[in-house]
Amino acid sequence: MTAGGRHPIVAHMTLRTRFAPSPTGFLHIGGVRTALFNWLLARHHGGQFILRIDDTDQQRHVEDAVRRILDGFRWIGIDWDEGPEVGGTYGPYYQSERAELYRKAAERLVESGHVYRDYSTEAERTADRAAAEREKRAYRFRQLPITDEQAAQYEAEGRPFALRFRVPPGRTLVLHDLIKGDVEFATDEIGDFVIVRPDGTPLYNFASAVDDTEMKITHVVRAEEHLSNTFPQLLVFEALGAELPAFAHIPYVAEPGSKAKMSKRKIEEYEKSGILVYLHQYIERGYLPEALLNYLARLGWSFDASQEVFSRDELIEKFTLDRVNSSPASHDQDKLFWLEGEWMKTASPERKLEGVLPYLQKEGLIADPPTAADRERIGRVIEALGDRLKVFSDVIKLGRYFFTEELTHEPDAVKKRLRKDGVPAMLAELDQVLAETEPYDLATLEKAVHDYAERSGRKMGDVVNPLRVAVTGQGVGPGLYDCLVILGRESCRARIARTIQMLGKA
RNA sequence: GGCCCCGUCGUCUAGCCUGGUCCAGGACACAUGCCUUUCACGCAUGCAACACGGGUUCGAAUCCCGUCGGGGUCACCA
Numbered sequence: 001m002t003a004g005g006r007h008p009i010v011a012h013m014t015l016r017t018r019f020a021p022s023p024t025g026f027l028h029i030g031g032v033r034t035a036l037f038n039w040l041l042a043r044h045h046g047g048q049f050i051l052r053i054d055d056t057d058q059q060r061h062v063e064d065a066v067r068r069i070l071d072g073f074r075w076i077g078i079d080w081d082e083g084p085e086v087g088g089t090y091g092p093y094y095q096s097e098r099a100e101l102y103r104k105a106a107e108r109l110v111e112s113g114h115v116y117r118d119y120s121t122e123a124e125r126t127a128d129r130a131a132a133e134r135e136k137r138a139y140r141f142r143q144l145p146i147t148d149e150q151a152a153q154y155e156a157e158g159r160p161f162a163l164r165f166r167v168p169p170g171r172t173l174v175l176h177d178l179i180k181g182d183v184e185f186a187t188d189e190i191g192d193f194v195i196v197r198p199d200g201t202p203l204y205n206f207a208s209a210v211d212d213t214e215m216k217i218t219h220v221v222r223a224e225e226h227l228s229n230t231f232p233q234l235l236v237f238e239a240l241g242a243e244l245p246a247f248a249h250i251p252y253v254a255e256p257g258s259k260a261k262m263s264k265r266k267i268e269e270y271e272k273s274g275i276l277v278y279l280h281q282y283i284e285r286g287y288l289p290e291a292l293l294n295y296l297a298r299l300g301w302s303f304d305a306s307q308e309v310f311s312r313d314e315l316i317e318k319f320t321l322d323r324v325n326s327s328p329a330s331h332d333q334d335k336l337f338w339l340e341g342e343w344m345k346t347a348s349p350e351r352k353l354e355g356v357l358p359y360l361q362k363e364g365l366i367a368d369p370p371t372a373a374d375r376e377r378i379g380r381v382i383e384a385l386g387d388r389l390k391v392f393s394d395v396i397k398l399g400r401y402f403f404t405e406e407l408t409h410e411p412d413a414v415k416k417r418l419r420k421d422g423v424p425a426m427l428a429e430l431d432q433v434l435a436e437t438e439p440y441d442l443a444t445l446e447k448a449v450h451d452y453a454e455r456s457g458r459k460m461g462d463v464v465n466p467l468r469v470a471v472t473g474q475g476v477g478p479g480l481y482d483c484l485v486i487l488g489r490e491s492c493r494a495r496i497a498r499t500i501q502m503l504g505k506a
Numbered sequence: 507g508g509c510c511c512c513g514u515c516g517u518c519u520a521g522c523c524u525g526g527u528c529c530a531g532g533a534c535a536c537a538u539g540c541c542u543u544u545c546a547c548g549c550a551u552g553c554a555a556c557a558c559g560g561g562u563u564c565g566a567a568u569c570c571c572g573u574c575g576g577g578g579u580c581a582c583c584a
Contacts, residue, residue: 022584054584122582129581138508138580162582180511189509194582204584228510228579251512252577259512259576298518298533305520306532325519327512328577335518335534345547388546398545417544449543464543476545 015047016218020208022054023065027072027279029331030223030253030262033296037250038221039078040297040319050215051083053094054208056201062096072279076289077312082215090215095207102202105210105240106163106195114239115195116143117161119154140191160198165206165235167192173231178248178321180224185231193232205229209236217245221321224249224328225261248321251300254330262331275333286355286392291343295336300329309342341390352382355392363396365403377402377486384482401472402486407495409502413475417465424500426463427470429456431496440489442481449480470499 017038021031042049051073055062066084073080082088092098109115125141132139143166154161171187195206202210212220227249237244255262256275270277276285282292294310302325303310303318310318347355356378360366366374381402382389388398401407409418417423430452434440437448453463468480471492477483484492 020584024584056584118582120582125582133507136507140580164582177511183510185510189580191580197582199582201582203582208584223578224511225578226584229584231510249511254577256517261577295518300518302519304532308518308533329518332517332534338534341547386546387548390546413544459543461543468544474544478545480543 013218015042015045016050016216017042017047017221018050018052018212018215018217020052020054020211021069023062023069025065027069028262029277029279029282029292029296032072032076032078032279032292033253033299034221034223034250035073035078036076036293036296037248037301037319037321037324038219039080040315041219041221041321042081043316044319047218048081049079050088050090050217051080051093052211052215053084053096054204056095056204056207062094068280072283075283076279076293095202095211098207098211099200099202101214102196102207102210103200106202106206109165109195109236109239110163112239113166115163115165117151118143118164118192118194119146119159119161120144138189140188142192162194162198163196164192165195165232165239167232167235173234175230175234175247177227177230178219178246179251179324179326180227180249181326183227185228187231187235190232190235195236205232206236209233209240209242212245213237213240213242219248220245221248221250223252225252248324250324251326251328253299254328256331256333258330259328261328275331277331284393286359286394287340288343288347288391291340292336294343295339299331300325309339337390341387344390345387349379349382352389352392353378356382356389356395359393359396360403363400365396365400380482380486384478384486386478388478398477401474402483405491405494407473407498409469409473409499410475413469413473416475417469418499418503420466423466424503426456426458427466427496427500430463430467430470431493434484434489434492434496437489440485442485445481445484467496471495 019031019035019038021027021035039049041047051070053062053066070084080086082090083093087093106115110117128141129139141164143164167187167190169188173185173187175183175185177183193205194203196202211217230247230249234244252261254260255266255270262270262277267277271281276282279292290312293312293315297310297315297319298308301319301323303323344352353375357366357370360374360378361368361370366378370378381395381399385395385398389395430449433448433452434445437444449463449467450460453460456463464480465475468477468483469475471487472483487495
């Protein structure tokens, strides 16, 4: 038996891909990337992308988790043709609502003899597994010998049973994976696997194959940890007499600086070192969706030897599976951040203003809703910040002082720029310069400060830097004259006075 | 442990299928310099890799074998 065609992308049929998240916790960027590859493949070929919720294993709080997943996709710009909220002709799209479909499929497999009732208990299986381990042989579940009388008796007792797939011995399965190439797997390596629990709920390897068949999925693109799982699924497809989809197993996303898969247990550790692994963390920090989309697409995929920056449309146009790498890629926070900066450069002032708003409001630095004056000031701050603003939340770190009269001096900057002989006296003179500069605008201020430097025989750096720290409290930031103008004369003079006072005290 | 996948600069990758144009190209990061009032941006330069060992060949990152390393999977999880 072989799976997938050699020319799997067939023109006459519509290409259909799917992403099937289980609604537990948050969306991981590795998961988003898997969804993205599915989506790009569908969009590139004018096909459909389906969202299916794999919720066979849990009951509560599913709706909330699903909503978070959906919101995440909407944010990054991945839309789905069928699935939750939009419906579709092959629904329902929640596995928990597809019980009847699974039951029918299981029934067919029982009738055709591919599946049998397993009355084993957990204790028995545990013992067998332990025995196998002791004897250093692999544990593979096989049907226990059972007499007709026993079977009849169990049935009469109403003894619970699971449905197991009878794996044919001695066969070699071949998968023509679109990324990994041909992969062979011996059925002797596969134990008889459970397809339906005693309570009637289906298991992944079965439900997945049934759904992919029913939903007419043509291309299964998923993370490579499913590669081994594919073989039992192949058996299910075959037993069902279903047409096989093509498979593409993409490498997983490894943790930064390593080839190890990102681990849920290390999330806190990652966050401490500035590594974000959940989609919502990027949203909360004010990343641009196109930057993350660009980054995720490039992780394990490339178009040519040089292009790094891709718009959404360009990705759709250029994405093909044959350019997907077959080895794992580790998450690179620095590269993402660089891409973020590249995309932020393309954002309009209006968009930046809207993006920055929530952070200022959360900090109580502007009114909610913002006043016209707030908007006006934010616009000027954004312009002054320029390329320094990489993610929206940076507005707090970089520009807090524009929105509050509280002046907190950064210790390092004070030490470097203000703790020098003659600085308080110079600041007092500069205060006079600011007081007398008329009009109080960029060009005039610049000339005034220049003249002062010349007059007092100082280098520009020795004037400008202390003055910056005096009015902003920070050693780095936008151009000094931008700061002076945005802050305004009165505020600047007040800040200088406070700085002189502070220097006198310490 | 069995089986399966993977192995090019620190990282993302191009090149590998169809051996020579590769003393291995691009990007991020890092370093230095320029620009500049700081930082960011921009520009220039630099650092830096074919996991190892055999073989095939006139010639190997590219083909073959082995070793080592990393990962996945062996569930009534997905």
